[in-house]
Amino acid sequence: MLARVQSFILQGIEAAPCEIEIDLDQRGLDKVDIVGLPDVAVKESLDRVRSAIGNAGYPWPAGKLLVNLAPADVRKEGPVYDLPIAIGMLVASGVVDERAAQRVSVPVAQVTGDVEQPADLLPEGVDPARFLYAGELALDGRVRPVRGAIALATLARDLGMRGVIVPAANAGEAAVVEGVEVLGVHTLAEVVGLLNGALPAESHPPVDLESLIQRTVADVDFGEVKGQESVKRAMTVAAAGGHNVLMLGPPGTGKTMMARALPGILPAMTPGEALEVTRIYSATGSAAGGQHTSGLVTRRPVRAPHHTASASAVIGGGIVPRAGEISLAHRGVLFLDELPEFPRSVLDTLRQPLEDGGITIARAHSTVRFPASFMLIAAMNPTPKGTVDESNTSQRAMDRYLSRVSGPFIDRIDIHVEVPSVPWRQLSRQDPGPESRTTSAEMRERVLEARDRQSLRQGVTLNATLRGRDLDRLATMDDGAMALTGQAMSELGLSARAYDKIRRVARTVADLEGADVLGAQHVAEAIQYRLLDRRL
Numbered sequence: 001m002l003a004r005v006q007s008f009i010l011q012g013i014e015a016a017p018c019e020i021e022i023d024l025d026q027r028g029l030d031k032v033d034i035v036g037l038p039d040v041a042v043k044e045s046l047d048r049v050r051s052a053i054g055n056a057g058y059p060w061p062a063g064k065l066l067v068n069l070a071p072a073d074v075r076k077e078g079p080v081y082d083l084p085i086a087i088g089m090l091v092a093s094g095v096v097d098e099r100a101a102q103r104v105s106v107p108v109a110q111v112t113g114d115v116e117q118p119a120d121l122l123p124e125g126v127d128p129a130r131f132l133y134a135g136e137l138a139l140d141g142r143v144r145p146v147r148g149a150i151a152l153a154t155l156a157r158d159l160g161m162r163g164v165i166v167p168a169a170n171a172g173e174a175a176v177v178e179g180v181e182v183l184g185v186h187t188l189a190e191v192v193g194l195l196n197g198a199l200p201a202e203s204h205p206p207v208d209l210e211s212l213i214q215r216t217v218a219d220v221d222f223g224e225v226k227g228q229e230s231v232k233r234a235m236t237v238a239a240a241g242g243h244n245v246l247m248l249g250p251p252g253t254g255k256t257m258m259a260r261a262l263p264g265i266l267p268a269m270t271p272g273e274a275l276e277v278t279r280i281y282s283a284t285g286s287a288a289g290g291q292h293t294s295g296l297v298t299r300r301p302v303r304a305p306h307h308t309a310s311a312s313a314v315i316g317g318g319i320v321p322r323a324g325e326i327s328l329a330h331r332g333v334l335f336l337d338e339l340p341e342f343p344r345s346v347l348d349t350l351r352q353p354l355e356d357g358g359i360t361i362a363r364a365h366s367t368v369r370f371p372a373s374f375m376l377i378a379a380m381n382p383t384p385k386g387t388v389d390e391s392n393t394s395q396r397a398m399d400r401y402l403s404r405v406s407g408p409f410i411d412r413i414d415i416h417v418e419v420p421s422v423p424w425r426q427l428s429r430q431d432p433g434p435e436s437r438t439t440s441a442e443m444r445e446r447v448l449e450a451r452d453r454q455s456l457r458q459g460v461t462l463n464a465t466l467r468g469r470d471l472d473r474l475a476t477m478d479d480g481a482m483a484l485t486g487q488a489m490s491e492l493g494l495s496a497r498a499y500d501k502i503r504r505v506a507r508t509v510a511d512l513e514g515a516d517v518l519g520a521q522h523v524a525e526a527i528q529y530r531l532l533d534r535r536l
Helices: 040-055 079-092 149-158 168-174 188-195 209-214 229-241 255-265 271-284 311-315 344-349 351-356 392-402 407-411 440-458 468-474 479-492 496-513 520-528
Strands: 002-011 014-025 031-035 064-070 131-133 163-167 181-185 245-248 333-336 358-362 367-371 375-380 415-418
Touching: 002 079, 002 149, 014 079, 014 149, 031 040, 040 079, 064 079, 079 131, 079 188, 131 149, 149 163, 149 168, 149 271, 163 168, 168 181, 181 188, 209 271, 229 245, 229 255, 229 375, 229 415, 229 440, 229 496, 245 255, 255 333, 255 375, 255 440, 271 367, 311 344, 344 351, 344 407, 351 358, 407 496, 440 468, 440 496, 468 496, 479 496, 479 520, 496 520
Parallel strands: 002 131, 031 064, 131 163, 163 181, 245 375, 245 415, 333 375
Antiparallel strands: 002 014, 014 064, 358 367
């Protein structure tokens, strides 16, 4: 007997259809083969499926079994096919009644006593072939979560399928996708009961992603940072225009705390952005680190890879391409602490994603593109020792330390800001000063007002991504600003890219003040943020 079950192939963060065919020849000797470019985890699924079927109380099909994963020319990986293979085997052996299986989703009220309603009276379109299946099986028949539940549900919607049958732990993720029915299951026996009509099919309720986003709160408030008002101003400018930031200062000055507080002053994610980010986390199997509810990412992520991380870990890669830290930071913040300690090769591979907002990973068998639109927040000490004195020896050490970061990489960071040591009186709150209590709520209000001005002027494009032609039109300068910019370009030897950075940052500074034309004061603040251009 031949049985077919529909599943999916996860390619990056996208899903492609996969048909699992089970051919049972009861006249042959007991043997099981699996074909269709399976990896080791897929080949091992046969042993898991055998144990799960037996421990769930069902007989193992007697005869020759051939499992085909189609299309046969695409590599299959992971334990996601355990559940669909098991269901296919039980259909082929008659444990799951295909005619009775059409009762999946039929309310219990339609089954009276021992008399079942004829199939021709069932609601039109209720067909188990219109469900996609995915799940890893434990040896006792439990269904464990898998990667890519959102991609699976999206594929089901795009193919016009009715819904998906997934592990209960993945049901909340899949239910975010509108237009598909999500059946979350705990055991293999539960799936068989659904398909045979012994159990009522209860769809997972739709997820109100927007309300979940509104209930999220930031972990760190800028009000917790003592002093550093000039740096808070720079972070406000960065958040308002989507600019990258490099903080330069000794240890213990609050650089890490401010990087983690930054998402709290950014606009809340839209449901579309939250779904996009959740798809990345779902496809990689990464925990969202407390930024999620039921597997859903509802707050802008902050990723902080260690400086020993490899290029594949940061950028993405592997034999089967997977998303790296820059993609996990999509729509959020990538924080690189101790920037010069990162290998120069890793930093230089960031240059293209910083410009394009995505990364394409090519392998012999496939090419996958991952989104990577993030704000880069970097921090570094002025010297390897962490502190600076005024001696020439210290200056030479500083120059050598800064030279570990390439000039082209520095060029792609809009704002360079110095983070000085906080005086004792401010640390102890004996002399906080009238302006040193700036909180995230106050900063966020200014950021949202500036973002509103940007959206009215240029749509969804942020100032940080404006191109030269757009800058000529949207960042016009008065005479004083033009003269100051020319002087800075000449005396500091700034590159053409740095010139555009100055105009973009000045445009954001003007937005924070509600000005349409860039004045000298706006350009002066933007030039002030080119700190390392004066040192490298």
